[in-house]
Amino acid sequence: MNIFEARMNELYELVKHHAELYYDKDAPEIPDSEYDALVRELNELERDYPEFSRKDFLTHKVGGSPSELFAKVEHKIPMLSLDNVFNPDELTNFFTRINLSGPFTCEMKIDGLAVSLIYQDGVFVQGATRGNGNIGEDVTENLLLIDAVPKKLINPPAGRVEVRGEVLMTLERFKAINARQEERGGKLFANPRNAAAGTLRQKDGKILAERGLDIFLYYLVDAEKFGVTRQSEALTWLKEKGLPIQEAWSLCENLDDAKNFISHWHDERYKLNYVTDGVVIKLDDLTQWPNIGSTSHAPRWAVAYKYPPEEARTKLLDIKISVGRTGVLTPVAILEPVRLAGTQVSRASLHNVDEISRKDIRVGDVVIVRKAAEIIPEIVNVDVSARTGQEKIFMMPANCPACNSEIVRLPEEAAYRCPNRASCPAQLKEGLRYFAARDGMNIKGLGKSLAEKLIASGKIKTLSDIYTLSLEDWMTLDKIGEKSAQNILAELEASKSRPFVNLLTALGILGVGKNAASLLVDEFGNIDNLKAASIDEISEIEGIGPVIARSVHEFFGNQANLKLIEDFRSLGFSMGSENVTLKEKNTLDGKIFVFTGSLSTMTRDEAGEKVKALGGKVSSSISKKTTYLIAGDKTGSKLQKAEELGVKILTEQEFLDMIS
Ligand code: IVH
Secondary structure, rough: OOOOHHHHHHHHHHHHHHHHHHOOOOOOOOHHHHHHHHHHHHHHHHHHHHHHOOOOOOOHHHOOOOOOOOOOOOOOOOOOOOOEEOOOOHHHHHHOOOOOOEEEEEEEEOOOEEEHHHHEEEEEOOOEEOOOOOOOEHHHHHHHOOOOOEEOOOOOOOEEEEEEEEOOHHHHHHHHHHHHHHHHOOOOOOOOOHHHHHHHHOOOOOHHHOOOOOEEEEEEEHHHHOOOOOOHHHHHHHOOOOOOOOOOEHHHHHHHHHHHHHHHHHHHHHHHHOOOEEEEEEEEEEHHHHHHHHHHOOOEEEEEEEOOEEEEEEEEEEEEEEHHHHHHHEEEEEEEEEEEOEEEEEEOOOOOHHHHOOOOOEEOOOEEEOOOOOOOOOOEEEOOEEEEEHHHHHHHEEOOOOOOEEEEOOOOOOOOOOOOOOOOHHHHHHHHHHHHHOOOOOOOOHHHHHHHHHHHOOOOHHHHHHOOOOHHHHOOOOOHHHHHHHHHHHHHHHOOOOHHHHHHHHHOOOOHHHHHHHHHHHOOHHHHHHOOOOOHHHHOOOOOOHHHHHHHHHHHHHHHHHHHHHHOOOOOOOOEEOOOOOOHOOOOOOOOOEEEEEEEOOOOHHHHHHHHOOOOOOEEOOOOOOEEEEEEEEOOOOHHHHHHHOOOOHHHHHHHHOOO
C-alpha cells in the first residue's frame, strides 16, 4: 500500500468516526474547523488518487440515509422532497407549464427535520424520519418525549392516520441551549436545524426532553379518506385534531397573490420564532395531486420558493485571533456593525488563513457578509473597487496572542497552532471548560465566565490547581459570594469520585472524547497500562486510528502531562481498576442490550457504560439481534416489541446481578 492510499484509509476512518460523533451521537470531539480540514485533505487526495477513493463514502452521498443506530421503517408512500425556485419568474414557469393557475396554499418552509407520525385509532403509535425517502429511522421513543407531539388526537377517526411535518427547534430554545452549551464548554450548534436534527437523534432521553423540540404538521396522507379535498382544509383538519400547524399560511387565489405572500413574508419572517428559508406553494385542490404526479424526488403540484441568503455591505475593521482548547488559532472578522437578516452583525467567521488569502480579504476592505442557514455570518467576497490603497494584508502573527509562544503550522494540518499546551492561558481557559463539561468531570458552575475569572486571577497554572484553591481563594474572584464558593468546592469534591473514563476524557487529549476514552479504558483498564502502551498496541483497538493512537502516546510522553496525572492521583482520583483481567472484561462479549424506562440505581448512560466496560454493546432500538431488554420504570413501546420478537426481558435487579 502506498503512503497516499494509507493516509486516505486513515482519513476515511477519522472522518467517519467524527461524523458519527457529530451527527449521531451529538458529542463531537474536535472543532468543526478541524473536521473540515480532514474532509478537505481527503477531498484533495481523492481528486489526485481517484483509484483509492471509496465511491460510496458518506461525503459522496446526497441527502440522508437511515442510520444503523435506529430500527428502519418503510414509508408506505415515499416521503418526497420539493423542487426549488429562486425568483418570481421561475415560480410562474413551474406551474404554468403544466397549466396550473390556482388557487394555491402558501405556507412558510420550515427549516427542520421531516418526520411522519402514525396514529392508530387516535393514539400515536409510530414516528419516523424521512431517511432516504423510502426507508426512514424509527424515532417513536424520541418523539414520545417531545411535548409538542400529541400522544392522542382530538375526535380521531377510526383506523390509521398518517401525518407529516417538520420537527424543529424554536429560535428561543436554540439560543438558550447554545448559551448553556457555551457555559458548559460543550459544542455549539451551528443553526436551529442542526440542533433539532442532533437532538431528535439523541440517545439520552433526558437531554432530548430537556431541549424542548417543537413540531409543525403540514401534510395529511390520504386526505380524501377523511373527506378532506383541499390543502387549506387539511391544515384546518390537522389543527382541529390537536396537531400543531404553523399559522403563517394563506390561501391564495392565483400566482400573483402567492407572490404577494412571498414578498410580505420576506421581512416579516424574522419576527417568527423559528427559522424559515422560503415559502412552499401547493395546489389547494388535493384531489388533483395524484393526476399531476411527481418526479422521482419531488411532486409537481408543489414547489419551494427559496429566499436568497441575506447579504450586506460593511467594513472589515480588524482580524482578531482566537485560541481554542487544542491551541488552534482561528481568525475572526471584526466588522462595522450592520443589520443583516433581522439582527445586528459585528463579527464573521473566517475559518482559516487559507480562506483569507483565497478571497484576498484585507483589513479595511469593504466586504459583503452573508447569513445563510448558519447563524454566524461569513464574508462572501470583497468589493475590490472600493479599495483606497490603505487596506492591510493580514499576516498570521508569529506568536500566540495569549502566551507569546512561537506559532507552528504542522505540515499535515491546515491550521496554525500555539504549541504551548501546558500553560498557554487561552488554552488553559478552554481546557478548563472542557475539563468541567458533562462528559468530563461534570463540575456544575464551572463554565465560561468562571474559567475566565480563574485565568485572569493568575491563581491557576494547570488544571489540577483548581483543587488546591481555598474558600477564600474562590471568594476573592470577582463577584463570587460565599454560597457560590461553597457550591463550587462541593462540586469539585464530588468530581473526585467520577469514574476513570471521565478523567481520561476531561484531560483533553487530542482526538480523545468520551467514546475513544471508553475504548481505551475497556482495553487497558487503568492509567498505568495505558501509559505503557505502544502506538501499535493502541491503534489495534477497533475504532481508534493511528492518528489518535499517536496523540495518546505523545500525551503520555510529555513531562507536564505526567506531572498533571500524578497530581490527580494524589488528589484521590480513580485511575482505573487495579487488576484487569481479560476474562473479567469480556463477560458480555457479543451481547446487545437495549434499555427502556428509567432505572432506579443509575442513569441509562451509566448502565450503558457498565455494559460496554464488560464487552457488551448498547443499542437504542429493539431488533431480532437484541440479546436483552432491560426494563426499568415507565416502559414504552419497546417492551411490547421485545415480547413480539421473543427478546429476553430483564428487570433492573436481574441486570445488576448479571453485571456484578
Ligand atoms: S410539503 C411531498 N410543506 O422541506 C412534499 N414541506 O425542501 C411534501 N418542508 O421535504 C412537503 N416546510 O421536509 C412541505 N410547509 C411545508 C414545509 C415542507 C418545510 C420541508 C419538507 C420537505 C423539504 C423540501
